[in-house]
Amino acid sequence: MLPVGSFEQHGPYLPLVTDTLIATAAGDAISRHYSVFQLPAITFGCSHEHNDFPGTVSISATTLAALVGDISRSLCEQDVNALIVVNGHGGNYVIANVVEEANADNAIQVGLYPSRDDLTEACHAAGISSNNHDDIHAGELETSILLAAQPAYLRNGWQSR
Numbered sequence: 001m002l003p004v005g006s007f008e009q010h011g012p013y014l015p016l017v018t019d020t021l022i023a024t025a026a027g028d029a030i031s032r033h034y035s036v037f038q039l040p041a042i043t044f045g046c047s048h049e050h051n052d053f054p055g056t057v058s059i060s061a062t063t064l065a066a067l068v069g070d071i072s073r074s075l076c077e078q079d080v081n082a083l084i085v086v087n088g089h090g091g092n093y094v095i096a097n098v099v100e101e102a103n104a105d106n107a108i109q110v111g112l113y114p115s116r117d118d119l120t121e122a123c124h125a126a127g128i129s130s131n132n133h134d135d136i137h138a139g140e141l142e143t144s145i146l147l148a149a150q151p152a153y154l155r156n157g158w159q160s161r
Contacts (some may be wrong), residue, residue: 001039002071004064005026006045009053011138013158016055017043018142023088025149026114036084042067045089056137061094068098076108084111090137 005020015021020043027038029116047058066112072083083102087095095112102110114122123130130140 001025001030001036001084002068003038003041003069003086004045004068004088004092004095005041006041006047006058006091007043007096008045008047008050008056008058008089010142011149013155014138014142014146015155017151017153018138019045019088019148021088021150021153022142023086026088027086028149029085030084030113039071046091046094047089064092064127065094065098068095068101072098072102072108072110080108082109082111084113086113 003020003023003026004091005017005023007016007020008018009016010018020041024038024041027041028037029039042064044059044064046061046064047056050056051058065154075083085095085099099110099112102108119141123135126141126144127139128135128144135141143154146154147158
């Protein structure tokens with residue numbers, strides 16, 4: 001399993017590494033239920049929409065695609081036959097294309113989690129009242145996940161969210 005996140009602004013209460021922490025937390029939860037090996041997270045993603053905010057570090061879609069593709073091929077060379085990419089950042093669109101291409105040659109099966117439907121289902125199950133559009137960034141969902149998985153990363157003031 002490969003968590004992929006980003007390093008970008010998440011408002012006054014959440015850390016720059018929020019999306020990476022979320023992808024890792026999702027990977028940890030999957031690992032507790034299934035026998036999978038979790039690779040270290042890719043911390044940088046495609047965050048160009050946040051470049052005007054201090055601290056944001058973004059990589060190109062080409063670079064992210066190359067990283068995920070290279071990791072997938074390297075695992076295949078190690079006789080690993082499957083990889084799940086856990087994406088914690090909505091701007092990492094290119095990963096879907098990498099997954100599709102990897103599956104086309106049948107060398108390794110690659111899956112991508114979560115989908116938009118997975119996020120909607122999780123919000124509904126958790127009783128989160130905001131919708132995906134309103135809660136897309138640094139909102140109730142991301143704050144809740146960090147409160148459950150990594151509460152030490154939240155700064156004071158999140159309670160007013």
